[in-house]
Amino acid sequence: MNDKPALWPTMRANSARLYVLIARKAGRAVVFRRGPTKRTLVLTWDLRTDTLVPGQWLKGRIYERRADLSPDGELLVYAAAKGGSELTSWVAVSRPPYLTALALWTEAGMWGGGLFGKDWRSLQLNLLSWEVADKDRSAGSVSSKLRVSRLHPYLDELRLSLMRLQREGWDITLGERKKLPRTARYGYVFDPPIVQTKALRAGWTLVVEMHAANESNGRLYVETASVRGADGVIKAQLGRVDWADIDLKGDIILAREGCLSRLKISQLANDAPSEPSLIADLNDLSFRPLETPAKALRWP
Secondary structure, three states: OOOOOOOOOOOOOOOOEEEEEEOOOOOEEEEEEEOOOOOEEEEEEEOOOOEEEEEEEEOOEEOHHHOEEOOOOOOEEEEEEOOOOOOOEEEEEEOOOOOOOOEEEOOOOOOOOEEEOOOOOEEEEOOOOHHHHOOOEOOOOOOOOOEEEEOOOOOOHHHHHHHHHHHOOOEEEOOOEEEOOOOOOEEEEEEEEEEEEEEOOOOOEEEEEEEEEEEOOOOOEEEEEEEEOOOOOEEEEEEEEOEEEEOOOOOEEEEEOOEEEEEOHHHHHOOOOOOOEEEEEOOOOOOOOOOOOHHHHOOO
16 A cells, blocks of 8 residues: 555645634634644634734643633643653643643643533543542632533543544544554555545535544644535545634635635635635744733633
């Protein structure tokens, strides 16, 4: 089996890695922008105006696919790691785009992360044991309204992220994971691919396929996106993506090679949709310290 089919175009290795979480009940999102490897920036994104507000950087690694955004967009739960520090790995709840912890769990285990329930008051933690989940530290006092439980069974990153995607309306068909030799371009492939589909208008569908993982000098996951008509025929190939989804207006929004783009619902009325329009290029950003404002130190 060829481990680099033509179907999987490459991305510029030095482009920023982007991943987005959309608030289910608000026109807001959070963007994780990673690059260099151990520098991660959090931004908020107003999906109504396409305004981006940069927040705090972490000199470490945020595991974006283990994170979640509350339905109103007010709180972020994320898993992070930083070598050589007192805290090597942790799970925190913060007010995006800031990372200062309102609640902090310091023994996150290999995976960590969590999922919000119907609102920010309900949080399930992906921790190895309940003893860890029940032991927290905080920047202030943890809100008495926050109900914390443990996800069971303990999930790896891919299964946790797929659970979140299913909650957000994606239909998912799993593929078989096959490990490749060390000399291959990818650590392993999914054959057939993991297929994620989400309904657009008039029977059209956004399709994201995960083909492989652990790309050499590339992305952790190899994904492509396309738009299919009601007849199942591909209407638009969106190519390699870091992330793609549908906002509350029904537009397709996507991240690739450090850029955020939008394909408006009106563009999908034609059989041959035009290219997505650029919202922002986030490649040329560098670390800058930012103090946490008082509002971000309080619970909603």
